[in-house]
Structures are given as C-alpha cells and as structure tokens.
Amino acid sequence: MLNVLLMDSDADNALLETCLCQQGFNCLRIQYGAAFLTLVKDIKPDVVIFNLHTPSESLLGDLRSLSQQLPLPVVIFSKDAHIDTINQAIQSEISAYIVDGFACHRLASIIHVALARFRQQQALKNALEESRAQLEDRKLIDRAKAILIKTQNFTENEAYHTLRKLAMDRNITLGEMAKNVIAMAALLK
Known part of the structure; x- marks a missing residue:
C-alpha cells in the first residue's frame, strides 16, 4: 500500500482524499505551509499530491528544494493550463501535472505513471x-x-x-x- 501525502492548499480535497482511500492508498492529509519540507522529511511518503488552482512561486520553490534534499514523486492537479505555469512546474521536477482536475477511476494510473516517471528521472540523474x-x-x-x-x-x-x-x-x-x-x-x- 502506497503512502500518499495530500497537501491542502486552495482547493477542497475531501473528494480526492475519499478517492485515494477507495483506490487503496494510505492517505495523510495536511495543510501546505512554511513547514512543508520538514513535514515531508518527517513523514517520508511514497508520493506527494497537490490539488490546487495554480501553483504559487513559493510552492514551486519548495518543490525544487524538495527535489534536491529528498527526491519524491510529486503529482499536481491544477486548473491552470498556461504553458508558462506548466513549464515552471516541470522545472521544479514534479512527476505529473494534470490540468482540469481528476477522475477517481484514473487516479491510480496517474499515480503509478508518476512513480514510474520519477524512477526513470532518478535513474537518469544517477547515471549523469x-x-x-x-x-x-x-x-x-x-x-x-x-x-x-x-x-x-x-x-x-x-x-x-x-x-x-x-x-x-x-x-x-x-x-x-x-x-x-x-x-x-x-x-x-
């Protein structure tokens, strides 16, 4: 069973949390804030998920720091489809950026693809x-x-x-x- 850290920010995550649990994921839901990096280091989840309108500069900076200090697969569900936002998110080394929400039946496959992409990125980084x-x-x-x-x-x-x-x-x-x-x-x- 994968441990999923669901970060609360500007969206209601009750439905997402329910879907994750129904799909067999062990879900812990906490509020995103200044202690984000410390919390993630302490919890050590298998994957981190954000469901938000648009990723802030602060969040993207935290994700870059996370990638350097404790690389983890990160999935972002966002309403923001602007190419600049997507590029900034990808540069923050997230594993998946999904626009226009989530569907419960696709959630497991999205997470597993993000995990596979993350492992591939880590292998390439190590080889480099x-x-x-x-x-x-x-x-x-x-x-x-x-x-x-x-x-x-x-x-x-x-x-x-x-x-x-x-x-x-x-x-x-x-x-x-x-x-x-x-x-x-x-x-x-």
Whole structure:
C-alpha cells in the first residue's frame, strides 16, 4: 500500500482524499505551509499530491528544494493550463501535472505513471552524476600522470601504472590517488 501525502492548499480535497482511500492508498492529509519540507522529511511518503488552482512561486520553490534534499514523486492537479505555469512546474521536477482536475477511476494510473516517471528521472540523474564523476576522475588522473611524467621522467604508461599501484596499496580509488598526487605536487612547489 502506497503512502500518499495530500497537501491542502486552495482547493477542497475531501473528494480526492475519499478517492485515494477507495483506490487503496494510505492517505495523510495536511495543510501546505512554511513547514512543508520538514513535514515531508518527517513523514517520508511514497508520493506527494497537490490539488490546487495554480501553483504559487513559493510552492514551486519548495518543490525544487524538495527535489534536491529528498527526491519524491510529486503529482499536481491544477486548473491552470498556461504553458508558462506548466513549464515552471516541470522545472521544479514534479512527476505529473494534470490540468482540469481528476477522475477517481484514473487516479491510480496517474499515480503509478508518476512513480514510474520519477524512477526513470532518478535513474537518469544517477547515471549523469556517475558520468560527471568519472569525467572528473579522468581529468585528475591525467593531471597526476602529467606531474609524474614531468617530475619523475616516467612514460605515460609508467605514470598510470604507478598511480594505479599507489591507489591499490592504499585501498583508495585511482581518482583519490590522483588528487593526493596533485595536492602533494602543489605543496612541494
């Protein structure tokens, strides 16, 4: 059973809460306010749902912060169909923005699609972060090799194998060893 946090704002959510419960979701309904981020961190729901007329700048900012601090799938049901509002909501990394309300019979599928989209977004973010880290490590390794080539008259192959052996002997990654070599070279200048 999924735990749904239904945030009260400017719309009456009694019907939405009833539909969520009928669809088999465990629903907790609270008022949106200044303590939003703290409440979400404490409750740790599986999905957060808003039903409102239009998302405010404050809400969109809170959703961006939530995405950075505790990524969760967020579904917004809104009456606002303006393209600028939709783009701002998407930039806040929500999982679904549904215009013109909800239908009880579609609610479960909307939530499950939002969950799937959220998982896909998280996988892409993780892959991107891993690629960035690998690229940064590669740059550090190249800098460390250049230092060893210049100061120890190593060939590129010898410099790489030396870095690799040092990293293995110390049980650290090649990137960490490269950082250590770069830092040591800076100290010895």
